[in-house]
Amino acid sequence: MLKINDLKVNYGGIEAVKGISFEVKEGSVVTLIGANGAGKSTTLRSIVSLVKPASGTITFQGENIVGKSTDEIVKKGITLVPEGRRIFPDLTVLENLKIGAYMRKDSIKDDLEWVYGLFPRLKEREWQPGGTLSGGEQQMLAIGRALMSRPKLIMMDEPSLGLAPIVVQGVFDIIREINKQGVTILLIEQNANMALKAADVGYVMETGRITMTGTGEELANNAQVKAAYLGKARK
Amino acid sequence: MKEKKKSDMIISAVLLAALFVVVAVLDKRLSATGIAMTVLKKGCIYSLVAVSMNLLNGFTGLFSLGQAGFMLIGGYTYAILTIPVEARNSVYQYFDGGIVQFALPFWVGIIAAGCVAALIAWLIGLPVLRLKSDYLAIATLGFAEIIRAFFQWDKLGVLTNGSNMLRKYPSFQSLMFPFVVAVICIAAIVLLINSSYGRAFMAIRDDEVAAEAMGINLAHHKRMSFCISSFFAGIGGALLAMYQTTIQASAFKSNMTYEILLIVVIGGLGSITGSVVATFLFYACSEWWLRFLDSELMIGAFKVPLLRSGFRKVVFSVIIMLIVLFARKGLMGDKEFSVAGIREFFSKRKKKEAGS
Ligand SMILES: Nc1ncnc2c1ncn2[C@@H]1O[C@H](COP(=O)(O)OP(=O)(O)OP(=O)(O)O)[C@@H](O)[C@H]1O
Numbered sequence: 001m002l003k004i005n006d007l008k009v010n011y012g013g014i015e016a017v018k019g020i021s022f023e024v025k026e027g028s029v030v031t032l033i034g035a036n037g038a039g040k041s042t043t044l045r046s047i048v049s050l051v052k053p054a055s056g057t058i059t060f061q062g063e064n065i066v067g068k069s070t071d072e073i074v075k076k077g078i079t080l081v082p083e084g085r086r087i088f089p090d091l092t093v094l095e096n097l098k099i100g101a102y103m104r105k106d107s108i109k110d111d112l113e114w115v116y117g118l119f120p121r122l123k124e125r126e127w128q129p130g131g132t133l134s135g136g137e138q139q140m141l142a143i144g145r146a147l148m149s150r151p152k153l154i155m156m157d158e159p160s161l162g163l164a165p166i167v168v169q170g171v172f173d174i175i176r177e178i179n180k181q182g183v184t185i186l187l188i189e190q191n192a193n194m195a196l197k198a199a200d201v202g203y204v205m206e207t208g209r210i211t212m213t214g215t216g217e218e219l220a221n222n223a224q225v226k227a228a229y230l231g232k233a234r235k
Numbered sequence: 236m237k238e239k240k241k242s243d244m245i246i247s248a249v250l251l252a253a254l255f256v257v258v259a260v261l262d263k264r265l266s267a268t269g270i271a272m273t274v275l276k277k278g279c280i281y282s283l284v285a286v287s288m289n290l291l292n293g294f295t296g297l298f299s300l301g302q303a304g305f306m307l308i309g310g311y312t313y314a315i316l317t318i319p320v321e322a323r324n325s326v327y328q329y330f331d332g333g334i335v336q337f338a339l340p341f342w343v344g345i346i347a348a349g350c351v352a353a354l355i356a357w358l359i360g361l362p363v364l365r366l367k368s369d370y371l372a373i374a375t376l377g378f379a380e381i382i383r384a385f386f387q388w389d390k391l392g393v394l395t396n397g398s399n400m401l402r403k404y405p406s407f408q409s410l411m412f413p414f415v416v417a418v419i420c421i422a423a424i425v426l427l428i429n430s431s432y433g434r435a436f437m438a439i440r441d442d443e444v445a446a447e448a449m450g451i452n453l454a455h456h457k458r459m460s461f462c463i464s465s466f467f468a469g470i471g472g473a474l475l476a477m478y479q480t481t482i483q484a485s486a487f488k489s490n491m492t493y494e495i496l497l498i499v500v501i502g503g504l505g506s507i508t509g510s511v512v513a514t515f516l517f518y519a520c521s522e523w524w525l526r527f528l529d530s531e532l533m534i535g536a537f538k539v540p541l542l543r544s545g546f547r548k549v550v551f552s553v554i555i556m557l558i559v560l561f562a563r564k565g566l567m568g569d570k571e572f573s574v575a576g577i578r579e580f581f582s583k584r585k586k587k588e589a590g591s
């Protein structure tokens with residue numbers, strides 16, 4: 001569905017992403033793990049054209065989308081749940097969700113029901129300003145908002161950031177649920193343990209390069225990964 | 236919910252109709268040159284300008300200070316296009332009657348005023364709107380100053396009459412006229428803000444990056460907001476020109492913009508009704524209710540201290556400082572004054588009373 005080939009991204013003179021290639025198959029959950037500053041967020045941002053790649057191709061459903069504008073890419077069916085949630089604090093929950101569907105011209109009634117079905121809490125708080133929600137609720141809103149565009153591929157940048165373990169569990173349950181309903185998922189996580197458990201395929205990123213690939217299970221059992229990202233000592 | 240919404244709409248419509256009646260009565264009863272009339276007319280005109288500024292600064296989060304410039308463009312466009320042909324020789328006496336030798340009906344002139352202001356906003360929008368916060372403010376302020384100088388330029392005299400004033404164009408006497416124009420324009424802005432377009436503006440204000448990630452084209456939407464705001468500022472300028480019956484570019488100083496900004500901040504950034512209420516209060520206080528402070532007052536043989544010419548301005552400044560200090564978000568914050576809001580307020584009070 002999504003194929004990245006030799007993607008390079010620079011900020012000024014700094015190379016943040018130094019030629020990575022990976023693939024996201026339709027219907028799968030793919031995770032990208034790696035230390036701070038590895039270039040994970042940059043990769044996602046360049047896929048939706050929030051930063052312009054220096055070189056390489058990004059192919060979505062057979063079409064090269066490098067150079068297309070963000071709104072075109074959102075229309076094609078990719079959305080990003082940005083790092084740190086970034087909901088609109090002064091807009092109500094409902095308005096936030098409507099903004100998510102901004103690129104669509106058709107009726108959003110069914111999708112609202114779908115999102116409210118996934119997150120009943122949001123329905124209760126429909127009229128509350130987004131900024132007054134708790135961290136976990138804001139994350140739900142951020143995911144719900146992204147789902148309102150009816151994406152084929154949803155990319156989440158550290159959805160478990162700053163959430164209590166029980167809430168993190170809830171977020172991962174939702175990720176699985178969304179995936180079951182046919183949405184492909186590309187997930188970035190610091191919480192490598194949970195992410196690898198949920199993922200079909202995982203990639204490990206280090207300072208702008210992909211250094212390891214495997215199924216979620218393989219990576220979770222890999223000694224190096226364990227040492228570096230799962231907080232378990234090497235045997 | 237729907238039922239209530241419908242009844243709220245009906246109540247709002249009735250209130251608006253009542254307001255029309257009040258304005259019609261005031262038109263008959265108040266002296267046309269009295270201070271009350273001045274305040275009400277200015278209130279209508281500047282409400283529109285304040286709301287247009289709020290659309291840009293309060294709803295889209297673009298800190299622009301170009302409002303006086305766009306009002307000037309609107310006022311001049313209106314005047315230039317509507318001065319009757321037979322009056323042009325006397326108005327443009329130093330420029331052989333000027334080059335425009337036709338006159339459009341007043342309402343075409345008003346619409347043209349908005350359109351020209353919007354067009355110029357569109358042209359400068361692309362480079363200027365790339366700037367962030369303070370830089371945008373400085374650039375738009377500079378633009379307004381340049382426009383003011385430009386319209387006074389001798390070489391353009393055949394069009395703008397140079398530094399001389401324009402006059403003899405159609406004006407209005409009644410309060411009804413600026414009231415109706417302001418109501419129509421503000422209603423249009425309210426509709427815009429409640430549309431998906433308006434939501435996109437607010438999303439940009441709240442978080443540009445997130446808005447962009449949702450597929451909102453930042454450059455396009457900022458430019459639209461800038462153009463629409465300038466369109467209504469242009470119409471406000473035309474109304475002001477009509478109200479004053481003469482117009483001169485030198486009067487459109489940055490002071491004017493600051494005054495409007497002050498009104499918008501006092502009313503609450505992001506509140507339409509706040510802007511309107513604040514405009515009327517502002518002009519009522521500055522021109523009317525505080526007047527007594529300017530005249531000396533004797534109680535018996537005792538002369539009340541401090542009361543003398545200019546004291547009004549001091550008190551007025553203190554009031555404004557107090558408002559800004561104690562109501563950081565303005566009188567209304569980003570809330571609106573609406574029928575639904577009032578009902579909610581009272582039902583909450585009832586609940587509280589019932590509870591206690
Ligand atoms: N706007 C920017 N300007 C300059 N450099 C940037 C910018 N954004 C990111 N970088 C740099 O690019 C590199 C990769 O950053 P990125 O945000 O992609 O990392 P990340 O893998 O998402 O890290 P984290 O897990 O901490 O979020 C970092 O060295 C960072 O300093």
Ligand SMILES: [Mg+2]
Pocket residue numbers: 040041042083157
């Ligand atoms: Mg990151």
